[in-house]
Amino acid sequence: MKSFAHHRCAVVLTVSALALTSCGTSGNEGEALESQSAQASEASAHEGWNFEREGGVLDFGEVAGTLNGGGASSHEPAMKRWVEIFAQISSATVNYTSVGSGDGRAGLVTGEYAFAGSDAVLNPEERQEAQDRCGPQGAFHLPTYVSPIAVAVNLDGVDEVNLSAETLADILAGEITHWDDPRIAEHNDEALPSTGITVIHRSDNSGTTENLTEYLEAAAYNWEHSAGGDWPEELTAEFGSGTRGVLEELEHQEGGITYADAGQVPEEFVKASLYVGGEYTELSAEAASQAVSASDRLEGGPGNDMSFVLSRDTEEIGTYPLVQIAYTVWCNQYDSEKEAQLAAAFATYLVSEDAQETAANAAGASPLPEELRTEALDSIDRITW
Structure with missing residues (x-):
């Protein structure tokens, strides 16, 4: 097995092989160590994969x-x-x-x-x-x-929607069915229309669904469903396949709400702000990056793994935890x-x-x-x- 590691790693292999050889062995074990030493020497001569040129x-x-x-x-x-x-x-x-x-x-x-x-x-x-x-x-x-994951809303004439994690949970669970519900109104300065709410979710196993439900599970005390890549089967709603599918469905649903990668949400839809630390945080790349900075690494993977446990229930102002x-x-x-x-x-x-x-x-x-x-x-x- 050959490695793409840089030269610094190859030197460690060489030193390890020399240390093993100095222990003193014979027979098959000695032949095995000779083979290891030869492989280490080959690795030390290998310059590694350098994809950079001058400058x-x-x-x-x-x-x-x-x-x-x-x-x-x-x-x-x-x-x-x-x-x-x-x-x-x-x-x-x-x-x-x-x-x-x-x-x-x-x-x-x-x-x-x-x-x-x-x-x-x-x-x-x-x-x-x-x-x-x-x-x-x-x-x-x-x-x-x-x-960031956008909570996208299709409401004509509305430019801003503020939501708390608990209010979003009630909307997605079908407990809040109209946009003028008092539980929504308490977060918004301007009155929203009485339009009925249509929830749209991903029909495929989706990392976006998993991230959304992890956020709700951590930040909303009233969300009673397990986090995962599949939408909770006990919640009946409209659906679409993939990011494109839910956004296409949202176009046809006045009063609709869905969740999607923020970069793919058309400008005609409202992207809701979330209540964090006593203030409403607008969706932005900076606010999303701040959420990652507040998070820890996931343990249990190989030494070069770079996965995170995201801090969903942070109260740090200016952070967008979804x-x-x-x-x-x-x-x-x-x-x-x-x-x-x-x-x-x-x-x-x-x-x-x-x-x-x-x-x-x-x-x-x-x-x-x-x-x-x-x-x-x-x-x-x-x-x-």
Whole structure:
């Protein structure tokens, strides 16, 4: 097995091998250590995958082949541009199919995809299954960008809607059925019309649904349904498949409400502000990024994993806690050097400054802070074959 790690990692391998040899062995054990030493020497001579040329400009000119990925539909606007640009700066083709986070993660585990786009992390069962596909270290998450989830409302003549977590929970659970309900009115200075409310949810297994229900479970005492990627089956409502599906349905529903990646919500819809810390926080990339800064890392993954436990019930003013991290999920070990090189190259591009700016323009995303970009590059270094 060969590694893409930089030269600094290869030196550690060499020192370890020398230490083992100095212990004194014989026979088959000695031959095994000789083999380890030879592999370490080869690794120490390997300069690692350096995709930068002079001036810090990324260079993927020698990268070729086809890389297939699939997953979250919320990734689609940014991913479309990333794929187009990567084809121009390399000799590679990347295909991405918007099938939802759950099916994307399943496709990675089964080998259908070389990487997955997901707004939710692998569950324990998926982590275990990934070891069969991705080697003993399994799969790891890269935070590719940070995106707020919009609570989108279709109400003619209304420019602003304020909601608390509890009020949103009652709306989505069907307890509040009209926009002039007193429980909504207490959060809004201007009276809202008596229009009936139509709730629209995702019909597919969705990371966006999982993030929404996690927020409600943590921040709304009156939400009585389990968090997960599937909409609670006991709640009857209208639905659509994928981000595009719910937004298309919202167009036809005056008084409708749904949830979607903020960058894909048309300007004609109102994006609700959320009550946090005694104030109403407008949706913005900055407020979403602040929510991630207040969150902790998820434990239990491989050493290069970068998944988070988001702080949904924060009271920090100026924070928008209904947020999702757009992850790409990668194998730590691929079947061939070519596939590993291609995966490492595309992952490196995704966390680059240029790609982060592209995501901000295409999807209204918040770029990764510099310290996370640096950590992500170290995580990518661990990809092997």
